Amino acid sequence: MNWPCYLFLFFTATVSSRNAVVNGFSIISSPRSSRTLMPTFDSSIISRARIRQPCRSHRFRNPLSMSTSPAAADLDRSTTMKEEANGQSSSKSKGGHYDAVIVGGGPAGLLSAIMMAQHLSSLTTATTAATTRPRIIVYDRLPPPPPPNDLVYSTDSSKYYLLGLGHRGQTALRHFNVWDDVSKAAVAVLGRRDWAPGKSGEEDSNIRMANKAVTSQVLPRDKLVGVLKEAIEGRYGDLVELRYGWQVDPVSFGNEGEKEVVEGSVGGPPVTLQISRCIPVASSVEGDGEECSIEGDDVNPATITTDFLIGSDGAARTIANAMETNDLERRKQRNNNPLKKIFGEKELSFHVKRYEDDNPRVYKSIPISFPSHWPHDLNYSARSSDGRVTFEALPSDAHGKYCALMLLKAGDPLAAADCDPDVLRSYFEKEYPQFNKFLSGEVMADVAAKGASALPSFRYAGPRLHEGGRTVILGDCVHTVKPYFGLGANSALEDVQILGDILSNTSSSDSVRNYGDAVRQFTDRRAADSRALVTLSRGLDRPGKLGTMRFVLPLILDGMFHKLAPKLFAPGIFGMFQLEGIGFRQIQRRKRLDRVMQSFVILGGLSAAGVGAGCLVKKVARLLGVNDALVGGSAVALLGAVGVVRGIGSKMKKSGDSRSWEKDKTKQK
Numbered sequence: 252m253n254w255p256c257y258l259f260l261f262f263t264a265t266v267s268s269r270n271a272v273v274n275g276f277s278i279i280s281s282p283r284s285s286r287t288l289m290p291t292f293d294s295s296i297i298s299r300a301r302i303r304q305p306c307r308s309h310r311f312r313n314p315l316s317m318s319t320s321p322a323a324a325d326l327d328r329s330t331t332m333k334e335e336a337n338g339q340s341s342s343k344s345k346g347g348h349y350d351a352v353i354v355g356g357g358p359a360g361l362l363s364a365i366m367m368a369q370h371l372s373s374l375t376t377a378t379t380a381a382t383t384r385p386r387i388i389v390y391d392r393l394p395p396p397p398p399p400n401d402l403v404y405s406t407d408s409s410k411y412y413l414l415g416l417g418h419r420g421q422t423a424l425r426h427f428n429v430w431d432d433v434s435k436a437a438v439a440v441l442g443r444r445d446w447a448p449g450k451s452g453e454e455d456s457n458i459r460m461a462n463k464a465v466t467s468q469v470l471p472r473d474k475l476v477g478v479l480k481e482a483i484e485g486r487y488g489d490l491v492e493l494r495y496g497w498q499v500d501p502v503s504f505g506n507e508g509e510k511e512v513v514e515g516s517v518g519g520p521p522v523t524l525q526i527s528r529c530i531p532v533a534s535s536v537e538g539d540g541e542e543c544s545i546e547g548d549d550v551n552p553a554t555i556t557t558d559f560l561i562g563s564d565g566a567a568r569t570i571a572n573a574m575e576t577n578d579l580e581r582r583k584q585r586n587n588n589p590l591k592k593i594f595g596e597k598e599l600s601f602h603v604k605r606y607e608d609d610n611p612r613v614y615k616s617i618p619i620s621f622p623s624h625w626p627h628d629l630n631y632s633a634r635s636s637d638g639r640v641t642f643e644a645l646p647s648d649a650h651g652k653y654c655a656l657m658l659l660k661a662g663d664p665l666a667a668a669d670c671d672p673d674v675l676r677s678y679f680e681k682e683y684p685q686f687n688k689f690l691s692g693e694v695m696a697d698v699a700a701k702g703a704s705a706l707p708s709f710r711y712a713g714p715r716l717h718e719g720g721r722t723v724i725l726g727d728c729v730h731t732v733k734p735y736f737g738l739g740a741n742s743a744l745e746d747v748q749i750l751g752d753i754l755s756n757t758s759s760s761d762s763v764r765n766y767g768d769a770v771r772q773f774t775d776r777r778a779a780d781s782r783a784l785v786t787l788s789r790g791l792d793r794p795g796k797l798g799t800m801r802f803v804l805p806l807i808l809d810g811m812f813h814k815l816a817p818k819l820f821a822p823g824i825f826g827m828f829q830l831e832g833i834g835f836r837q838i839q840r841r842k843r844l845d846r847v848m849q850s851f852v853i854l855g856g857l858s859a860a861g862v863g864a865g866c867l868v869k870k871v872a873r874l875l876g877v878n879d880a881l882v883g884g885s886a887v888a889l890l891g892a893v894g895v896v897r898g899i900g901s902k903m904k905k906s907g908d909s910r911s912w913e914k915d916k917t918k919q920k
Contacts, residue, residue: 355564356391359726361479396473408647411471418465420741437468498529506719599715610794613703668702720767
């Protein structure tokens with residue numbers, strides 16, 4: 252399974268090309284398209300609906316009996332060994348009640364487990380018996396990643412996609428005392444080395460160091476997960492269980508009117524979940540390694556309950572999909588009851604806004620190593636002269652090994668699987684000779700052979716991010732963006748920090764854990780920010796010439812006005828992303844205010860210029876003794892002629908450069 256590296260960009264914006272984005276990094280999720288049927292439980296509305304899930308269709312046996320196949324057992328070996336060492340039966344943890352369940356074992360999921368371990372431990376007195384310690388469990392559908400010190404991260408750099416941690420992510424990790432561990436596995440990126448379109452010589456590059464308070468740190472996503480996994484096992488192993496290779500489906504969110512209270516739960520009906528073994532299966536789609544199967548004679552579901560459910564399963568969105576289905580069914584019942592519709596308690600709705608990708612891009616990952624005289628702490632970036640390909644490379648380690656990304660439009664012949672490696676080599680020789688010399692024939696053949704992967708589509712969930720009083724979702728399943736500006740993973744980690752702060756402020760060791768207030772406060776804090784994050788990012792990804800103008804013009808205006816009046820006008824959008832202590836909704840509002848003020852200034856300036864030009868035309872006409880209209884028309888015609896001549900000159904220069912390259916290529920042959 253060859254996982255491509257994924258890059259995102261956010262140090263400084265360039266305005267010479269629409270495809271010129273900025274230095275940084277983020278998660279890109281693999282596409283998932285399979286559909287399955289949720290288990291049927293009469294007590295749940297959502298259990299009777301079909302939802303999109305990345306697991307294949309399956310059939311269920313007795314949920315109380317659970318046998319595990321040898322393949323499935325390999326996925327959970329580390330947890331099973333820990334249970335056996337503690338004298339526990341592995342079957343005990345397949346059912347029962349938990350204080351917290353986290354669905355999703357990515358960075359946000361594991362950081363959520365650390366947050367809950369710290370939070371619940373703070374509510375536990377020193378005299379609490381070991382049998383009543385908090386029980387927290389994390390479920391993930393995939394096998395665990397390699398340890399952070401595994402050589403595979405260096406020997407196969409393009410297999411693991413990269414994350415860039417900015418101030419949001421670093422602050423969250425530092426808040427939970429794991430940043431020191433993460434920083435040891437990361438590489439600092441101090442700036443950007445960029446080649447303008449048509450430039451390829453080493454002397455033609457432009458190096459710009461990042462002017463930021465927090466230096467971005469880059470590491471493979473799986474390595475970050477491995478660091479957090481080791482932190483959990485070493486510090487919170489007696490509180491947190493890690494379960495790999497499990498599918499989780501909600502049965503009841505505890506808000507469907509049940510009156511029974513499970514022993515050990517706090518404050519009303521708990522959340523009920525179905526867990527099923529989920530064994531990864533081979534996929535013909537390049538980069539799609541998250542599809543799994545939970546069918547078979549030896550795979551049976553079981554049920555567990557929990558006081559608090561955190562959905563952080565990224566693009567799978569199992570919890571979010573179930574919440575959306577549950578909300579639709581509940582509102583349908585409300586609409587069928589006129590009295591409840593009029594007098595019933597009003598609540599926020601929940602839905603997932605899914606944008607159609609009208610500016611699709613695909614990518615191929617390329618492992619590349621740079622020599623010692625090339626700095627190993629820079630983002631390398633170049634754009635082709637024909638606007639066809641963008642090349643971005645970020646360090647996989649501190650010794651010159653990089654993971655590069657070739658970004659293309661969907662349907663480009665170079666994006667196809669098994670494209671001609673000679674054609675790809677010729678394109679690099681023409682457009683990227685500075686990188687071509689570092690790519691062996693074997694690497695070029697591998698890149699040509701594999702198919703391209705698609706970037707994720709924009710989407711956000713809301714306006715409610717909780718279900719009932721015991722379920723909350725965060726991370727990529729709430730806000731999915733393309734990985735251009737380094738906001739996805741960092742915002743997901745920031746979600747965890749905010750939820751942890753809310754829980755700390757709404758609970759104490761002397762009171763019942765009030766998750767209801769906490770999840771509602773989380774919605775108030777993050778729903779608007781999540782929507783603003785997605786809409787701002789999507790606004791920078793509009794297609795066509797109009798989209799280019801919408802991308803470039805605001806950057807130019809913001810730069811000019813902020814330089815002239817920094818106290819009145821805010822920095823550009825990318826500079827705003829780097830400011831600490833400001834949310835995306837605040838950024839969105841501030842940029843709207845800037846646009847209004849800029850419009851007034853520009854209109855006022857144009858009005859003044861028009862009045863001045865009119866006076867000048869009248870004076871010239873009076874001196875020449877001709878009509879005012881003749882002078883004005885002549886001036887406009889002259890300006891137009893100058894523009895045409897400059898355009899023709901630019902085209903001739905480009906044509907000459909192209910012919911010169913062809914002649915040089917012929918001489919070399």
